[in-house]
Amino acid sequence: MDKFNQIDVTHCMDSLEGLKQMPSDFVDCCVTSPPYYGLRDYGVDGQIGLEKSPMDYINRLTEVFMEVFRVLKPDGTLWLVIGDSYAGGNKGAARYPDNAKKWKQGTNKGTVGNRTAYKYVTDCKDKDLIGIPWMMAFALRERGWYLRQDIIWHKRNPMPESVTDRCTKAHEYIFLMSKSSTYYFDSEAITEPAKTKPIVGNCTAHRYGGNKYTKDKDVFFRTKSENAYDNKGKRNKRDVWSVSTSREKGLHFATFPEQLITPCILAGCPKEGIVLDPFMGSGTTAMVARKYQRHFVGFELNPDYIDIINKKTQVTPYLFV
Numbered sequence: 001m002d003k004f005n006q007i008d009v010t011h012c013m014d015s016l017e018g019l020k021q022m023p024s025d026f027v028d029c030c031v032t033s034p035p036y037y038g039l040r041d042y043g044v045d046g047q048i049g050l051e052k053s054p055m056d057y058i059n060r061l062t063e064v065f066m067e068v069f070r071v072l073k074p075d076g077t078l079w080l081v082i083g084d085s086y087a088g089g090n091k092g093a094a095r096y097p098d099n100a101k102k103w104k105q106g107t108n109k110g111t112v113g114n115r116t117a118y119k120y121v122t123d124c125k126d127k128d129l130i131g132i133p134w135m136m137a138f139a140l141r142e143r144g145w146y147l148r149q150d151i152i153w154h155k156r157n158p159m160p161e162s163v164t165d166r167c168t169k170a171h172e173y174i175f176l177m178s179k180s181s182t183y184y185f186d187s188e189a190i191t192e193p194a195k196t197k198p199i200v201g202n203c204t205a206h207r208y209g210g211n212k213y214t215k216d217k218d219v220f221f222r223t224k225s226e227n228a229y230d231n232k233g234k235r236n237k238r239d240v241w242s243v244s245t246s247r248e249k250g251l252h253f254a255t256f257p258e259q260l261i262t263p264c265i266l267a268g269c270p271k272e273g274i275v276l277d278p279f280m281g282s283g284t285t286a287m288v289a290r291k292y293q294r295h296f297v298g299f300e301l302n303p304d305y306i307d308i309i310n311k312k313t314q315v316t317p318y319l320f321v
């Protein structure tokens, strides 16, 4: 049995190289956060994120996600967490690749200086928001992915910024993408409490000027037949998720908050299914997958993270048959 048929394992290698060796239609969903463009130096040769231009970065990631497309089952989904970057000057020094060699595991301090890479951006002026998430989403849509939703991760505790000419950035995108037009999505598994109790009433069209909603959009009147669809005080999950950034210190500095990816895994992968993360980092995807009786497969280029992942997941890899 080939090692790329294994599950509950994180392969220490370049994700594109590894994905190419995986069987087609193998995993149920993919939950991942690739390195952001020009933001961090993970200290390993071959890492993604330090390309000379945003297009180079997008093209490289597109290659990876087209392999993800192949290994995903036909009803599978991709949950892609991706942040934006600003085009900056060339005042500081990214110092890549010297920096990468110096910061072997030390990416906790590895923020890339003033992003030398951006000097190659031709269509962005200094200070422009590049629009990386949407560039990525459109590139994947063009290649066949269904772009189903842009979920906003509202960060309750964003990184403070010293800017005074714009607001502090407090969100990132989670793109929900699918391989087919219909796909596995367990909406019941991620319902949220309805904010206000539904009020059962008669048709209120005449009472509210033809609109059955009151001024408070969360309070609404329903006819008895509509009430039959009420899910016991629960409602369909909304597309803005307020989650604090991870407080995990000292391991890896771009760790997913567990709470952020739990709904992705619960809605996107059936029990005993397989969740893929091609950029495993400290292993949050693997840990959450195991917590909810799902399996995982991952790739991570930096060998220093593999021990962390193994400690977090505490599983023995076994062969998938």
Ligand SMILES: C[S@@+](CC[C@H](N)C(=O)[O-])C[C@H]1O[C@@H](n2cnc3c(N)ncnc32)[C@H](O)[C@@H]1O
Residues within 6 Å of the ligand: 013, 014, 015, 016, 032, 033, 034, 035, 036, 042, 044, 046, 047, 048, 252, 254, 255, 256, 257, 278, 279, 280, 281, 282, 283, 284, 285, 299, 300, 301, 302, 305
């Ligand atoms: C944003 S972090 C992922 C963090 C992860 N979600 C977590 O919860 O810890 C991106 C990871 O991708 C890894 N990486 C960068 N280039 C890679 C490549 N070509 N193949 C595999 N992993 C890579 C980096 O070492 C880094 O750990």
